[in-house]
Amino acid sequence: MNGELLRVEGIGKRFGGFVALEDITVSFAAGQLTSIIGPNGAGKSTFFNILSGALTPSSGKLHFRGSELNGLPQHRFVHRGISRSYQITNIFPDLPVHENVRVAAQALTVSYDIWRNRARLTELHARADAALDSVGLLAKRNELAKFLSHGQQRALEIAIALVSEPELLLLDEPTAGMGPEETKEMVALLERLAEKRTVLLVEHKMKMVLGLSKRVVVLHHGRLLADGAPDEIRSNPEVRRVYLGQSEGYG
Amino acid sequence: MTGPSSGEAVAKASPGGFSWLLEQRVLLSVAVLAVLPWVLPSQALAVNVLIYGVVVMGYNLLFGYTGLLSFGQAAFFGAGAYFTGIAIGRYGVPWFAAVPVAVLLSTCLAAAIGIVSTRTRGIYFSMVTLALAQLVYYVALQASSFTGGENGLRGFTVDRINLFGLQLNFLDPINKYYVLMAFAALAMWFQSRILNSPFGAVIEAIRENEQRARACGYDVERSKLIVFMLSGAISSLGGCMLALHLSIVPLDILHYQTSGMIVMMVLLGGARSFFGPFVGAASFLILEDVISLWTPHWQIFVGAIFVLFVLFLPKGIWGTLLDALRVGKARP
Numbered sequence: 001m002n003g004e005l006l007r008v009e010g011i012g013k014r015f016g017g018f019v020a021l022e023d024i025t026v027s028f029a030a031g032q033l034t035s036i037i038g039p040n041g042a043g044k045s046t047f048f049n050i051l052s053g054a055l056t057p058s059s060g061k062l063h064f065r066g067s068e069l070n071g072l073p074q075h076r077f078v079h080r081g082i083s084r085s086y087q088i089t090n091i092f093p094d095l096p097v098h099e100n101v102r103v104a105a106q107a108l109t110v111s112y113d114i115w116r117n118r119a120r121l122t123e124l125h126a127r128a129d130a131a132l133d134s135v136g137l138l139a140k141r142n143e144l145a146k147f148l149s150h151g152q153q154r155a156l157e158i159a160i161a162l163v164s165e166p167e168l169l170l171l172d173e174p175t176a177g178m179g180p181e182e183t184k185e186m187v188a189l190l191e192r193l194a195e196k197r198t199v200l201l202v203e204h205k206m207k208m209v210l211g212l213s214k215r216v217v218v219l220h221h222g223r224l225l226a227d228g229a230p231d232e233i234r235s236n237p238e239v240r241r242v243y244l245g246q247s248e249g250y251g
Numbered sequence: 252m253t254g255p256s257s258g259e260a261v262a263k264a265s266p267g268g269f270s271w272l273l274e275q276r277v278l279l280s281v282a283v284l285a286v287l288p289w290v291l292p293s294q295a296l297a298v299n300v301l302i303y304g305v306v307v308m309g310y311n312l313l314f315g316y317t318g319l320l321s322f323g324q325a326a327f328f329g330a331g332a333y334f335t336g337i338a339i340g341r342y343g344v345p346w347f348a349a350v351p352v353a354v355l356l357s358t359c360l361a362a363a364i365g366i367v368s369t370r371t372r373g374i375y376f377s378m379v380t381l382a383l384a385q386l387v388y389y390v391a392l393q394a395s396s397f398t399g400g401e402n403g404l405r406g407f408t409v410d411r412i413n414l415f416g417l418q419l420n421f422l423d424p425i426n427k428y429y430v431l432m433a434f435a436a437l438a439m440w441f442q443s444r445i446l447n448s449p450f451g452a453v454i455e456a457i458r459e460n461e462q463r464a465r466a467c468g469y470d471v472e473r474s475k476l477i478v479f480m481l482s483g484a485i486s487s488l489g490g491c492m493l494a495l496h497l498s499i500v501p502l503d504i505l506h507y508q509t510s511g512m513i514v515m516m517v518l519l520g521g522a523r524s525f526f527g528p529f530v531g532a533a534s535f536l537i538l539e540d541v542i543s544l545w546t547p548h549w550q551i552f553v554g555a556i557f558v559l560f561v562l563f564l565p566k567g568i569w570g571t572l573l574d575a576l577r578v579g580k581a582r583p
Contacts, residue, residue, distance in 0.1 A: 052466065078468030090466075092459035103456045107468035110449040112477060118449045164468065 005030040005168060005198050006051070011060035013046050013222075020046040021222045024060070030167070033194035035201045035209040038219035039243055044202045045087065047219065048172050051200070052084040053077035065167070079108060083166035085157045087173045087202070093146035097137060100145050100156060102128035105163045131163040132156075135189060151182035155189065162193070169199045175208065187212060206243075210234060218243065276525045277443045281436045284529070285429075291533075294424040296540060300533045301431055302492045305438045307516045307528035309485030312442060314514070315522030316451070317478050318458035319369075322377050323384030324513045326364065327483040329505035330357040331490025333391060333398055336500045340407030341397070347412075350434070350491045354484055360387070361483025362476070369475040381507060388505040404500040421495075431492045438488050443525065445481060454478050486513075515557055521567025530569040 007027040013020045021043045028034055038044050049055040051062070053074035062069040064080060072080070092100045105127045106118070118124075132138045135155040140148060145156060154174055161169060174190065175183045187208060193199055194212075203209045209216060210230040218226040218239050226236050233239055284304075288297040310324045334353035338344040344352065368379040391398045398404055412421050412430065419426045445451050453474050456464040465471050494500050503509065512535070520531020538556065542549035564571050 054466070073470070075465050075468050075470050078466070084466060086463075086466075090460065090463050092456055092463060094459055095455065099452070103452045103464075104467040106449050106452065111453055111469055111474070112450055114445050114448045114450040114477075114481070116449065117444075117447045118452055119447065121449065160463070160467065 003030050004028070005065060007063040008051075009061040009063065011047075011050060011057045011062070013043075013050060013055060014058045019222055021050070021057075024219075024224050026217060026224060026227060028168075028198065028200065030198050032214050033190070033199045033201065033212060034215045034217060035203055035213040036217045036219060037203060037206070037209055037243065038225070041221075042219040043222040044219055045172065046222075048084065048170055048200075048202055052082060052170055078164050078166070081167035082170065083161040083164050083168070084170035085154075085161045085172055085174060087176055089150070089153045089157060091145045091153055091156055091160065093144070095145060096141070097143055097145050097148065097156060098125075098128055098132065098141040101131050101159050101163050104128075104160045105131070108164055127163055131159040134162065134192070135159045136185075149182075151178055151185065154178065154182075154186065158189070158193075167198060169193065169197055171199060172202045173204060174201070175203070175205060183208070277436070277439050280439055280526050280529065281432070283526070284432055284435060287533075288425065288428050291537075292540070294428060296536055298424070298428055298431060298496055299536050300529060301428070301435050302489050302496060303513075303516060303532035303536065304489075304529035305435050305492060306486045306489030307513055307520070307532050308438065308442055309482045309487075309489065310513050311517050311522060311524075311528050312445065312454075312485065313478060313482035314517055315524070315527075316446065316458065317454040317475065319475065319479070320377050320514075321368070321380040321479075322507065322510050322514070323364065323368075323380030323382075324482075324486055325505055325507065325509035326384035326387040327357050327361055327486040328490045328493070328509060328513070329387065329391065329500070330360050330483075331487030332494040332500040332504060333404060333490075334487075335491040335494040336404040336407045337397060339409065339494075340404070346409045346495060350488070350495075353491050353494075354487050357487030357490070358480050358484040361480045361487075365476045365479035365483070369472060369479055381510070384505070384510060385507060388502075388507070391502060391505050398502075399500075401502050403502050404494075405498075407494070408498040409495055427496065431496060434488060434492050438485050439525075442485060446525070450474070450477070515553075517567075519557065519560055519567055521570030521573075524567070524570045524573060527567055527569035531567060534568060 004027050009025055011024045012022050024047065036044050036047065046055065050057050053072060064082065069077070069080065092103070102124050105124045110121065129138060129141065132141055135158055137152060137155055137159060140152065145153065148156060158171065158174060175186050178186060190199070190201070190212060201213065210233070213230060216228065216230055216233040217224065218233060220242050225242065226233055226239050284301060287300060288294045291297045306328045313319050313321055331353050334356045335349045338349035338352050339346055364380065364383045368376055368383065371379050392400055410422050412419050419430070421427055421430065453464070453469055456467070456469070457471055457474060461471055493504065516531035516535045517528055518531070519534050520529065521527030535553070538553050539549055542552045560567065566574065
């Protein structure tokens with residue numbers, strides 16, 4: 001479980017004259033929950049979009065399980081074992097909950113089959129139900145996704161990402177817009193997920209991040225500011241200055 | 252494309268007799284079409300419902316299920332008709348072979364138009380399909396030694412057909428209707444299979460959320476191209492039926508007005524419903540028939556009715572009816 005899973009080498013991203021990320025070099029070991037934090041505009045989302053293939057980096061390289069990911073189209077990333085959730089809920093609103101997850105499960109096997117009856121591909125149904133069960137949504141399987149509560153939609157989003165059984169799960173602010181109760185449930189879910197797989201988490205809620213992660217990476221103005229265990233991050237004067245100090249009690 | 256539930260998906264989710272009925276949608280649809288010539292005021296009207304129903308059904312795959320608003324479906328309708336006519340009239344191909352050849356060639360045309368158009372999105376997609384379909388129109392207009400130009404294509408009458416040793420007079424309207432209905436049934440069976448297949452789920456996912464579909468691991472561009480070709484293939488079969496029915500191919504069927512009519516028919520009947528295209532084609536053609544009896548300006552009235560539909564019944568006649576039945580079933 002302790003090999004290197006993902007290595008990021010000198011990644012940079014420019015949008016015209018604006019430098020969103022500059023020379024980020026960091027590597028992630030398998031089987032760990034790592035959080036990426038930083039003030040708004042620090043480049044967290046850009047970093048995530050590069051890791052999931054939605055954006056191509058302007059410079060630098062991505063190595064995943066020893067092979068390079070550069071130049072791979074976004075839809076191939078899932079096939080390699082990297083799956084993500086989004087900061088703003090991103091589901092299939094007019095499809096039933098179960099179908100949301102089932103359609104994600106079939107992407108790896110039978111995308112272009114126009115002949116078989118998908119109702120008979122029972123293995124996919126079972127996998128979708130298992131993923132829904134793991135996020136506590138099995139009881140809602142027949143409802144339309146748009147009728148779920150906000151917290152349930154966030155959980156559904158994770159189930160969609162989870163059903164491809166990724167080696168690396170990227171979660172972009174899974175507790176965004178949640179109340180304290182829903183956040184608590186989500187934290188419990190994240191803890192369960194982290195037991196079995198490698199999770200990268202972007203979060204704003206500091207207390208939650210420090211309690212949950214084994215390792216924290218801090219970004220600031222597109223650069224890597226700090227990287228270490230939660231306790232080191234808490235006592236790092238640079239981090240306190242740019243992030244923690246100004247938002248004491250935040251989250 | 253923000254209409255509420257996806258009809259088929261909900262039906263599958265909710266148990267009960269109604270969903271069982273929906274699963275037999277091909278048989279039910281064929282049964283309705285079989286009585287059509289005895290119910291409608293004229294058999295000519297019934298044949299047209301059959302033909303336009305198939306064309307619109309193919310279009311529904313692209314517009315209703317995948318959410319791609321094309322304004323160029325007439326190109327495939329026309330291609331099916333012209334290829335059938337040219338194969339029979341010019342090359343002496345027997346009619347039963349001319350149909351698959353025409354569908355195959357039209358699918359190639361759909362691949363060519365699809366490769367260019369599916370790279371664009373939204374209004375640009377609509378405009379590119381419109382422009383390329385007009386290109387096909389002008390090619391048919393100019394290549395008059397092949398197509399008959401503005402006079403249309405003539406000289407390929409199929410008057411009798413041999414059905415496994417059974418000689419049928421194809422000029423008899425009832426014989427003709429049931430032979431063409433067999434083609435429609437084939438198209439419905441094929442479309443139903445696509446909708447039930449894993450790929451049917453992919454196109455619905457793309458309609459619902461293209462970005463998410465891509466993040467789930469789907470090659471969105473490739474899927475759009477495939478559905479564009481399937482849609483073109485089914486619509487072109489409607490063209491083959493038209494050619495067999497009329498024994499001429501009027502140039503007009505390639506015109507963008509035909510594409511517009513196809514869009515109107517699918518919206519009238521109900522996009523994203525299996526039988527909606529036939530209901531849409533029937534209502535449009537009946538309106539045209541009835542209103543043009545007392546005024547030559549029938550398009551004004553059909554247009555007004557269409558606007559009312561878009562405003563108040565966005566799911567069309569059939570889609571709204573299905574919803575009403577479903578709500579009725581949901582109450583204890």
